[in-house]
Amino acid sequence: MPELPEVETIARGLRTKIVGKTIARVQVRLAKVAVAPAGVDFSRTLAGERIVGVARRGKYVVLGLASGRSLVTSLRMTGRLLVGDGGGSPHPYTHVTLCFGDGDRLAFADVRQFGRMRLVGPGEAWDAALGVEPLGGDFTPERFIGMLAGRTTPIKAFLLDQRRIAGVGNIYACEALWKARIRPGTPAKSLTKRAIRRLHRSLVDVLNRAIDLRGSSVDDYVDADGRKGGFQNVLSVYGRLGEPCDRCGRPIVRTVLGQRGTWWCRGCQR
DNA sequence: CCGCCGCCCTGCTTGC
DNA sequence: TGCAAGCAGGGCGGCG
Numbered sequence: 001m002p003e004l005p006e007v008e009t010i011a012r013g014l015r016t017k018i019v020g021k022t023i024a025r026v027q028v029r030l031a032k033v034a035v036a037p038a039g040v041d042f043s044r045t046l047a048g049e050r051i052v053g054v055a056r057r058g059k060y061v062v063l064g065l066a067s068g069r070s071l072v073t074s075l076r077m078t079g080r081l082l083v084g085d086g087g088g089s090p091h092p093y094t095h096v097t098l099c100f101g102d103g104d105r106l107a108f109a110d111v112r113q114f115g116r117m118r119l120v121g122p123g124e125a126w127d128a129a130l131g132v133e134p135l136g137g138d139f140t141p142e143r144f145i146g147m148l149a150g151r152t153t154p155i156k157a158f159l160l161d162q163r164r165i166a167g168v169g170n171i172y173a174c175e176a177l178w179k180a181r182i183r184p185g186t187p188a189k190s191l192t193k194r195a196i197r198r199l200h201r202s203l204v205d206v207l208n209r210a211i212d213l214r215g216s217s218v219d220d221y222v223d224a225d226g227r228k229g230g231f232q233n234v235l236s237v238y239g240r241l242g243e244p245c246d247r248c249g250r251p252i253v254r255t256v257l258g259q260r261g262t263w264w265c266r267g268c269q270r
Numbered sequence: 271c272c273g274c275c276g277c278c279c280t281g282c283t284t285g286c
Numbered sequence: 287t288g289c290a291a292g293c294a295g296g297g298c299g300g301c302g
Contacts, residue, residue, distance in 0.1 A: 076296055112279045
Protein backbone atom coordinates (compact mmCIF):
# COMPACT_ATOMS: atom_id res chain seq x y z
CA MET A 1 0.00 0.00 0.00
CA PRO A 2 1.62 3.19 -1.12
CA GLU A 3 2.60 5.53 1.70
CA LEU A 4 4.86 8.58 1.59
CA PRO A 5 8.05 6.80 0.42
CA GLU A 6 6.25 4.82 -2.27
CA VAL A 7 4.36 7.87 -3.52
CA GLU A 8 7.58 9.91 -3.52
CA THR A 9 9.25 7.18 -5.59
CA ILE A 10 6.34 7.10 -8.02
CA ALA A 11 6.35 10.90 -8.36
CA ARG A 12 10.09 11.01 -9.06
CA GLY A 13 9.75 8.29 -11.66
CA LEU A 14 6.85 10.02 -13.36
CA ARG A 15 8.66 13.37 -13.38
CA THR A 16 11.39 12.13 -15.71
CA LYS A 17 8.85 10.52 -18.02
CA ILE A 18 5.87 12.81 -18.50
CA VAL A 19 6.81 16.41 -17.72
CA GLY A 20 6.46 18.42 -20.91
CA LYS A 21 4.02 16.03 -22.54
CA THR A 22 0.62 17.18 -23.78
CA ILE A 23 -2.53 15.19 -23.12
CA ALA A 24 -4.24 14.45 -26.42
CA ARG A 25 -7.22 12.52 -25.09
CA VAL A 26 -8.45 10.79 -21.95
CA GLN A 27 -10.20 7.44 -21.62
CA VAL A 28 -12.32 6.90 -18.51
CA ARG A 29 -13.56 3.34 -18.06
CA LEU A 30 -14.83 3.62 -14.48
CA ALA A 31 -16.51 6.98 -14.04
CA LYS A 32 -16.50 7.12 -10.25
CA VAL A 33 -12.71 7.22 -10.00
CA ALA A 34 -12.42 10.33 -12.21
CA VAL A 35 -13.61 13.25 -10.10
CA ALA A 36 -14.00 16.87 -11.25
CA PRO A 37 -15.68 20.00 -9.84
CA ALA A 38 -19.41 20.39 -10.53
CA GLY A 39 -19.98 21.36 -14.13
CA VAL A 40 -16.47 20.44 -15.23
CA ASP A 41 -15.98 17.51 -17.60
CA PHE A 42 -12.95 15.49 -16.52
CA SER A 43 -11.86 14.20 -19.92
CA ARG A 44 -12.64 17.26 -22.03
CA THR A 45 -10.95 19.60 -19.60
CA LEU A 46 -7.77 17.53 -19.49
CA ALA A 47 -7.54 17.19 -23.26
CA GLY A 48 -5.01 19.71 -24.55
CA GLU A 49 -3.40 20.25 -21.15
CA ARG A 50 0.37 20.06 -20.81
CA ILE A 51 2.07 18.44 -17.80
CA VAL A 52 4.38 21.00 -16.22
CA GLY A 53 5.36 19.23 -13.01
CA VAL A 54 4.95 16.18 -10.78
CA ALA A 55 4.88 16.58 -7.02
CA ARG A 56 3.89 14.67 -3.92
CA ARG A 57 1.76 15.90 -1.03
CA GLY A 58 1.14 13.37 1.73
CA LYS A 59 0.18 10.20 -0.10
CA TYR A 60 -1.07 12.08 -3.17
CA VAL A 61 0.63 12.35 -6.55
CA VAL A 62 0.04 15.83 -7.96
CA LEU A 63 0.38 16.47 -11.68
CA GLY A 64 0.77 20.19 -12.32
CA LEU A 65 -0.89 21.38 -15.52
CA ALA A 66 -0.07 24.38 -17.69
CA SER A 67 -3.46 26.01 -17.02
CA GLY A 68 -2.79 26.08 -13.27
CA ARG A 69 -5.12 23.17 -12.65
CA SER A 70 -3.83 20.01 -10.98
CA LEU A 71 -4.63 16.36 -11.36
CA VAL A 72 -4.43 14.83 -7.89
CA THR A 73 -4.23 11.05 -7.62
CA SER A 74 -4.88 9.05 -4.48
CA LEU A 75 -3.68 5.47 -4.86
CA ARG A 76 -5.12 4.15 -1.59
CA MET A 77 -4.13 0.51 -1.20
CA THR A 78 -3.90 -0.98 -4.66
CA GLY A 79 -3.75 1.93 -7.08
CA ARG A 80 -0.97 2.20 -9.65
CA LEU A 81 0.24 4.82 -12.07
CA LEU A 82 2.02 3.23 -14.99
CA VAL A 83 3.66 4.82 -18.02
CA GLY A 84 3.91 2.99 -21.32
CA ASP A 85 3.54 3.36 -25.03
CA GLY A 86 0.38 1.25 -25.12
CA GLY A 87 2.25 -1.49 -26.95
CA GLY A 88 2.05 -4.11 -24.21
CA SER A 89 -1.19 -5.46 -22.79
CA PRO A 90 -2.71 -2.86 -20.45
CA HIS A 91 -3.09 -3.56 -16.75
CA PRO A 92 -6.42 -5.40 -16.41
CA TYR A 93 -7.82 -2.95 -13.89
CA THR A 94 -7.06 0.24 -15.79
CA HIS A 95 -9.78 2.79 -15.04
CA VAL A 96 -8.32 5.97 -16.56
CA THR A 97 -5.77 6.43 -19.34
CA LEU A 98 -4.14 9.72 -20.30
CA CYS A 99 -3.02 9.45 -23.93
CA PHE A 100 -0.22 11.88 -24.78
CA GLY A 101 0.36 13.46 -28.16
CA ASP A 102 3.58 11.49 -28.67
CA GLY A 103 1.89 8.11 -28.26
CA ASP A 104 2.89 7.50 -24.62
CA ARG A 105 0.21 6.78 -22.05
CA LEU A 106 -0.24 7.19 -18.31
CA ALA A 107 -2.58 4.52 -16.93
CA PHE A 108 -4.31 4.62 -13.57
CA ALA A 109 -5.17 1.07 -12.49
CA ASP A 110 -6.70 -0.07 -9.22
CA VAL A 111 -8.05 -3.52 -8.37
CA ARG A 112 -10.15 -2.37 -5.41
CA GLN A 113 -11.46 0.82 -6.98
CA PHE A 114 -10.70 2.84 -3.85
CA GLY A 115 -8.25 5.20 -5.54
CA ARG A 116 -9.28 8.46 -7.20
CA MET A 117 -8.03 10.88 -9.84
CA ARG A 118 -9.30 14.31 -8.95
CA LEU A 119 -9.12 17.33 -11.21
CA VAL A 120 -8.80 20.54 -9.17
CA GLY A 121 -8.98 24.12 -10.30
CA PRO A 122 -6.19 26.73 -10.18
CA GLY A 123 -5.55 27.76 -6.60
CA GLU A 124 -8.10 25.34 -5.22
CA ALA A 125 -7.12 24.42 -1.66
CA TRP A 126 -7.65 20.70 -2.15
CA ASP A 127 -5.15 19.83 0.60
CA ALA A 128 -6.38 22.26 3.25
CA ALA A 129 -7.25 19.42 5.61
CA LEU A 130 -3.89 17.67 5.20
CA GLY A 131 -1.35 17.94 7.97
CA VAL A 132 2.33 18.78 8.04
CA GLU A 133 4.85 17.11 5.74
CA PRO A 134 7.00 14.94 8.01
CA LEU A 135 10.10 15.50 5.88
CA GLY A 136 9.52 19.24 5.54
CA GLY A 137 11.19 21.94 7.60
CA ASP A 138 7.95 22.68 9.48
CA PHE A 139 7.95 19.35 11.23
CA THR A 140 10.31 20.06 14.11
CA PRO A 141 10.57 18.08 17.35
CA GLU A 142 9.16 21.07 19.25
CA ARG A 143 6.16 21.28 16.95
CA PHE A 144 5.58 17.54 17.33
CA ILE A 145 5.61 17.95 21.12
CA GLY A 146 2.99 20.67 20.79
CA MET A 147 0.83 18.58 18.49
CA LEU A 148 0.67 15.71 20.97
CA ALA A 149 -0.09 17.80 24.05
CA GLY A 150 -3.38 16.86 25.68
CA ARG A 151 -4.24 14.21 23.10
CA THR A 152 -5.70 11.02 24.51
CA THR A 153 -5.57 9.11 21.25
CA PRO A 154 -3.08 6.22 20.96
CA ILE A 155 0.16 7.46 19.43
CA LYS A 156 -0.11 5.07 16.52
CA ALA A 157 -3.61 6.32 15.62
CA PHE A 158 -2.22 9.86 15.76
CA LEU A 159 0.57 8.99 13.35
CA LEU A 160 -1.98 7.60 10.89
CA ASP A 161 -4.21 10.69 11.05
CA GLN A 162 -3.54 12.52 7.78
CA ARG A 163 -4.95 15.76 9.20
CA ARG A 164 -1.98 15.88 11.59
CA ILE A 165 0.95 14.42 9.70
CA ALA A 166 0.54 13.74 5.98
CA GLY A 167 1.88 10.60 4.39
CA VAL A 168 2.48 8.15 7.24
CA GLY A 169 0.63 4.85 6.84
CA ASN A 170 0.52 1.57 8.69
CA ILE A 171 3.94 0.25 7.68
CA TYR A 172 5.96 3.30 8.65
CA ALA A 173 3.93 4.02 11.80
CA CYS A 174 4.74 0.50 13.05
CA GLU A 175 8.39 0.75 12.04
CA ALA A 176 8.95 4.20 13.55
CA LEU A 177 7.35 3.19 16.86
CA TRP A 178 9.55 0.10 17.03
CA LYS A 179 12.65 2.14 16.31
CA ALA A 180 11.70 4.64 19.03
CA ARG A 181 10.89 1.79 21.46
CA ILE A 182 7.36 3.09 22.09
CA ARG A 183 4.23 0.98 22.56
CA PRO A 184 1.69 1.73 19.80
CA GLY A 185 -1.19 2.07 22.27
CA THR A 186 0.43 4.71 24.45
CA PRO A 187 -1.85 7.76 24.80
CA ALA A 188 -0.13 10.58 22.91
CA LYS A 189 -0.23 12.97 25.86
CA SER A 190 1.56 10.58 28.18
CA LEU A 191 4.73 10.40 26.08
CA THR A 192 7.68 12.21 27.59
CA LYS A 193 9.36 14.96 25.60
CA ARG A 194 12.37 12.72 25.37
CA ALA A 195 10.27 9.92 23.85
CA ILE A 196 8.60 12.33 21.41
CA ARG A 197 12.01 13.56 20.24
CA ARG A 198 13.07 9.95 19.76
CA LEU A 199 9.91 9.23 17.77
CA HIS A 200 10.43 12.33 15.63
CA ARG A 201 13.95 11.19 14.79
CA SER A 202 12.78 7.62 14.10
CA LEU A 203 9.95 8.73 11.84
CA VAL A 204 12.19 10.96 9.74
CA ASP A 205 14.91 8.30 9.58
CA VAL A 206 12.52 5.50 8.59
CA LEU A 207 10.86 7.59 5.87
CA ASN A 208 14.18 8.75 4.42
CA ARG A 209 15.62 5.25 4.46
CA ALA A 210 12.51 3.92 2.73
CA ILE A 211 12.76 6.58 0.03
CA ASP A 212 16.42 5.63 -0.48
CA LEU A 213 15.29 2.03 -1.00
CA ARG A 214 12.45 3.10 -3.34
CA GLY A 215 9.69 2.11 -0.91
CA SER A 216 8.30 -1.18 0.38
CA SER A 217 6.67 -3.78 -1.87
CA VAL A 218 4.55 -5.58 0.69
CA ASP A 219 1.53 -6.45 -1.39
CA ASP A 220 1.81 -5.53 -5.00
CA TYR A 221 3.28 -2.04 -4.97
CA VAL A 222 5.42 -1.12 -7.95
CA ASP A 223 6.73 2.28 -9.02
CA ALA A 224 6.09 4.10 -12.30
CA ASP A 225 8.51 1.72 -14.05
CA GLY A 226 6.79 -1.35 -12.64
CA ARG A 227 9.77 -1.95 -10.32
CA LYS A 228 9.50 -3.23 -6.77
CA GLY A 229 10.91 -1.37 -3.78
CA GLY A 230 13.56 -2.61 -1.35
CA PHE A 231 12.37 -1.57 2.11
CA GLN A 232 10.31 -4.75 2.59
CA ASN A 233 13.66 -6.53 3.05
CA VAL A 234 14.63 -4.42 6.06
CA LEU A 235 11.32 -4.23 7.95
CA SER A 236 11.74 -4.68 11.70
CA VAL A 237 8.16 -5.50 12.74
CA TYR A 238 5.57 -4.96 10.00
CA GLY A 239 4.15 -8.30 8.85
CA ARG A 240 6.66 -10.23 10.99
CA LEU A 241 4.25 -11.97 13.39
CA GLY A 242 6.09 -14.51 15.55
CA GLU A 243 9.55 -13.69 14.25
CA PRO A 244 12.18 -12.68 16.82
CA CYS A 245 12.66 -8.99 17.48
CA ASP A 246 15.93 -7.76 15.98
CA ARG A 247 16.66 -5.90 19.20
CA CYS A 248 15.59 -8.16 22.07
CA GLY A 249 14.66 -11.50 20.52
CA ARG A 250 11.08 -11.64 21.80
CA PRO A 251 8.56 -12.74 19.19
CA ILE A 252 6.80 -9.93 17.33
CA VAL A 253 3.09 -9.73 18.13
CA ARG A 254 0.16 -8.47 16.10
CA THR A 255 -2.70 -6.62 17.78
CA VAL A 256 -5.51 -4.51 16.40
CA LEU A 257 -5.53 -0.80 17.16
CA GLY A 258 -8.04 1.56 15.62
CA GLN A 259 -9.19 -1.28 13.32
CA ARG A 260 -5.65 -1.58 11.92
CA GLY A 261 -3.24 -4.47 12.21
CA THR A 262 -0.37 -3.41 14.45
CA TRP A 263 2.96 -5.24 14.71
CA TRP A 264 5.24 -4.56 17.63
CA CYS A 265 7.51 -6.05 20.31
CA ARG A 266 6.25 -6.48 23.87
CA GLY A 267 9.82 -6.86 25.02
CA CYS A 268 11.37 -3.55 24.09
CA GLN A 269 8.52 -1.19 23.13
CA ARG A 270 7.41 0.63 26.27
C1' DC B 271 -12.78 20.19 17.94
C1' DC B 272 -12.32 15.37 19.11
C1' DG B 273 -12.87 10.49 18.86
C1' DC B 274 -15.25 6.63 17.01
C1' DC B 275 -17.57 3.81 13.51
C1' DG B 276 -19.26 2.05 9.14
C1' DC B 277 -18.72 2.07 4.32
C1' DC B 278 -16.45 1.35 -0.05
C1' DC B 279 -14.39 -3.05 -3.03
C1' DT B 280 -11.97 -7.25 -4.44
C1' DG B 281 -8.72 -10.99 -3.76
C1' DC B 282 -6.98 -13.94 -0.57
C1' DT B 283 -7.48 -16.88 3.53
C1' DT B 284 -10.12 -19.60 6.54
C1' DG B 285 -13.57 -22.93 7.89
C1' DC B 286 -17.05 -26.25 7.24
C1' DT C 287 -12.55 -30.60 -3.14
C1' DG C 288 -15.76 -26.76 -3.26
C1' DC C 289 -18.04 -23.04 -1.76
C1' DA C 290 -19.26 -19.23 1.31
C1' DA C 291 -18.03 -16.28 4.86
C1' DG C 292 -14.55 -13.42 6.85
C1' DC C 293 -10.85 -10.30 6.60
C1' DA C 294 -7.81 -6.44 5.16
C1' DG C 295 -7.32 -1.48 4.66
C1' DG C 296 -7.04 4.71 3.58
C1' DG C 297 -9.96 8.15 3.49
C1' DC C 298 -14.33 10.13 4.15
C1' DG C 299 -18.80 11.23 5.91
C1' DG C 300 -21.82 10.83 9.76
C1' DC C 301 -22.65 10.78 14.64
C1' DG C 302 -22.39 11.98 19.55
